[in-house]
Amino acid sequence: MKKGIIAISLMLVLIAVTGCGKQAYQPQAINEDVDVCVICNMQVKDDAYATQIVTKEGKSLKFDDLGCMNEWKAQNGTEDIGMEYVRDYNDKEWIEYKKATYVYDASIRTPMAYGLVSFKDKQAAEQFIEEQGVGQLLSSEELANHTWEQSMDMMDMDMHMHEDGETHEEPHTHEQSHTHEESHAHDEHSEDQSGH
Amino acid sequence: MHIDKRLVIEALEQVVLVNDHPAPAIFIQADGVVIQGIRIIQKQGGDESTAVSVQADGVMLKELEIRTHGYGIQLRDAHGGALEGNYIAWDRSQGPSTLGEKGNGIDLYKSSNNLIEQNVIVNMRDGIYLDNSKDLMIADNRIFGSRYGIHCMYVDGTEIVGNIGENNITGAMIMGVRDVIVSSNSFAEQRSNVNSQGILLYDVRDSLVEKNVLEGNRVGIYLERSRQNELSYNSISRNFVGMQFVSAEDNLIHYNDFVGNVIEAEATKSESNQLHQNFWDMAALLDLNDDGVSELSYAINPFYRNLITRIPAFQLFFQSPGIHFLSTMAEQDRQGWTIDPSPGMKLNMPRMDLDADADNNSLPEGTFLIIVASMLLLVSGLTIIYSRGSKE
Numbered sequence: 001m002k003k004g005i006i007a008i009s010l011m012l013v014l015i016a017v018t019g020c021g022k023q024a025y026q027p028q029a030i031n032e033d034v035d036v037c038v039i040c041n042m043q044v045k046d047d048a049y050a051t052q053i054v055t056k057e058g059k060s061l062k063f064d065d066l067g068c069m070n071e072w073k074a075q076n077g078t079e080d081i082g083m084e085y086v087r088d089y090n091d092k093e094w095i096e097y098k099k100a101t102y103v104y105d106a107s108i109r110t111p112m113a114y115g116l117v118s119f120k121d122k123q124a125a126e127q128f129i130e131e132q133g134v135g136q137l138l139s140s141e142e143l144a145n146h147t148w149e150q151s152m153d154m155m156d157m158d159m160h161m162h163e164d165g166e167t168h169e170e171p172h173t174h175e176q177s178h179t180h181e182e183s184h185a186h187d188e189h190s191e192d193q194s195g196h
Numbered sequence: 197m198h199i200d201k202r203l204v205i206e207a208l209e210q211v212v213l214v215n216d217h218p219a220p221a222i223f224i225q226a227d228g229v230v231i232q233g234i235r236i237i238q239k240q241g242g243d244e245s246t247a248v249s250v251q252a253d254g255v256m257l258k259e260l261e262i263r264t265h266g267y268g269i270q271l272r273d274a275h276g277g278a279l280e281g282n283y284i285a286w287d288r289s290q291g292p293s294t295l296g297e298k299g300n301g302i303d304l305y306k307s308s309n310n311l312i313e314q315n316v317i318v319n320m321r322d323g324i325y326l327d328n329s330k331d332l333m334i335a336d337n338r339i340f341g342s343r344y345g346i347h348c349m350y351v352d353g354t355e356i357v358g359n360i361g362e363n364n365i366t367g368a369m370i371m372g373v374r375d376v377i378v379s380s381n382s383f384a385e386q387r388s389n390v391n392s393q394g395i396l397l398y399d400v401r402d403s404l405v406e407k408n409v410l411e412g413n414r415v416g417i418y419l420e421r422s423r424q425n426e427l428s429y430n431s432i433s434r435n436f437v438g439m440q441f442v443s444a445e446d447n448l449i450h451y452n453d454f455v456g457n458v459i460e461a462e463a464t465k466s467e468s469n470q471l472h473q474n475f476w477d478m479a480a481l482l483d484l485n486d487d488g489v490s491e492l493s494y495a496i497n498p499f500y501r502n503l504i505t506r507i508p509a510f511q512l513f514f515q516s517p518g519i520h521f522l523s524t525m526a527e528q529d530r531q532g533w534t535i536d537p538s539p540g541m542k543l544n545m546p547r548m549d550l551d552a553d554a555d556n557n558s559l560p561e562g563t564f565l566i567i568v569a570s571m572l573l574l575v576s577g578l579t580i581i582y583s584r585g586s587k588e
Contacts, residue, residue, distance in 0.1 A: 113349070
């Protein structure tokens with residue numbers, strides 16, 4: 001009887017291990033000639049800002065900015081998602097969305113101006129913040145409460161896409177004009193990292 | 197060359213500036229600088245390496261000829277300047293390059309009130325890239341073989357007039373803009389890439405797109421998530437898809453001409469646009485009261501768009517009898533389609549100018565006939581004379 005239980009539990013462990021080991025949702029490489037962002041239609045550059053969703057059907061959806069991936073999730077829900085990937089800012093390695101550490105600042109230039117970059121480890125993210133002198137460290141759980149604002153200093157109104165796909169206008173707040181000044185001071189620095 | 201004084205530099209003869217360093221060949225930090233007629237070769241690329249960098253107001257760059265392995269001209273916090281008659285091309289002397297390696301021809305960031313006029317840009321990433329800037333005038337530029345001819349990101353109150361774009365991936369990529377006028381531009385032959393368009397409008401509001409010529413592109417005008425725009429008097433011909441709407445609402449689309457497109461228009465989730473008096477050459481028209489407007493409406497079938505959303509390769513079967521048959525089967529929910537209730541009977545923008553040009557270039561038909569006839573007469577005459585001569 002005891003042996004039977006051991007055998008069954010061994011089998012269960014084996015199934016669990018093989019199940020975990022099976023990497024069903026592998027990220028695809030970016031092909032700059034044909035890949036466009038599913039949301040904003042812009043060419044996806046093979047850079048650190050590219051993100052990817054592999055659906056349960058095995059279809060790869062690519063995005064040029066983390067914000068566009070968030071927009072897709074807002075529109076389509078997360079049921080069909082097999083795995084979400086972002087890239088390490090330093091070596092462009094694909095990392096799981098949930099395991100990555102994020103840095104946000106309005107002055108960081110990203111393709112769709114969401115101002116978010118991702119790192120495979122927290123140390124690298126902290127180092128980035130130290131180098132830039134700005135940035136807010138975020139985990140993937142904290143991103144759930146992120147406002148996803150696009151940095152558009154020159155616009156008379158700040159636009160923000162909401163979950164229903166409707167655009168709403170929000171006048172400049174005091175906080176936003178503050179980040180504007182801040183971003184001004186770091187323009188030169190952030191331009192160097194800009195990939196677009 | 198670092199310019200931090202108010203200078204006017206004019207090349208009287210051929211002046212060539214060759215830069216082997218990643219730093220800009222010309223770096224302008226003084227207001228009111230004028231540079232004219234210099235040839236610049238920027239050999240280094242990578243990151244944001246550029247031939248000319250402007251970080252000052254009121255700078256004028258005129259008739260520069262730039263060959264670059266990075267960016268062409270960069271403006272950063274530079275307002276009230278003018279870029280006129282410059283030529284910017286990717287430096288091919290160092291072998292072939294991918295699109296990702298290339299820089300933009302003219303690149304503006306936080307730079308407002310600038311005039312960009314009559315420049316020619318060839319084989320760059322984006323011909324003219326405008327980011328976080330306002331009140332710009334982009335006129336009469338010509339952009340070839342680049343990724344996006346004109347690329348706007350978060351731009352306000354700008355005019356894009358009279359530009360020509362050919363063989364780019366997309367002629368004009370207009371994203372996140374307000375109060376922009378896109379008028380009298382011509383975007384043709386944007387179709388070599390699977391994602392090509394003449395004009396793409398994404399998140400655009402309160403803008404006017406008029407009198408543009410969109411010919412031979414994969415998609416003529418693509419409109420997504422945009423509202424309260426007016427699209428009128430555009431000539432949209434010989435494209436694979438003439439006009440495509442996705443989640444675009446409250447736009448006014450009137451007096452456009454759709455001629456010879458494989459699919460005239462596609463619309464999904466775009467019910468509340470107002471269409472009227474467009475000319476659709478595929479539509480069945482009937483004008484009972486002779487007012488130039490058809491009494492039969494023209495409805496845009498979303499079938500094609502729905503079909504390729506999931507599997508884009510189905511495009512290969514468009515215009516096959518099977519697909520046409522299937523599209524007629526999918527007509528039961530016609531109520532929700534985008535409809536032009538009053539299609540025009542005649543072209544709104546007749547292409548008279550082109551016909552006139554063609555006539556000027558070739559001989560009149562009569563003259564041509566006389567020349568051919570006289571040549572035939574001459575040849576036959578000579579044959580008769582010679583053949584008679586040989587008999588004697």
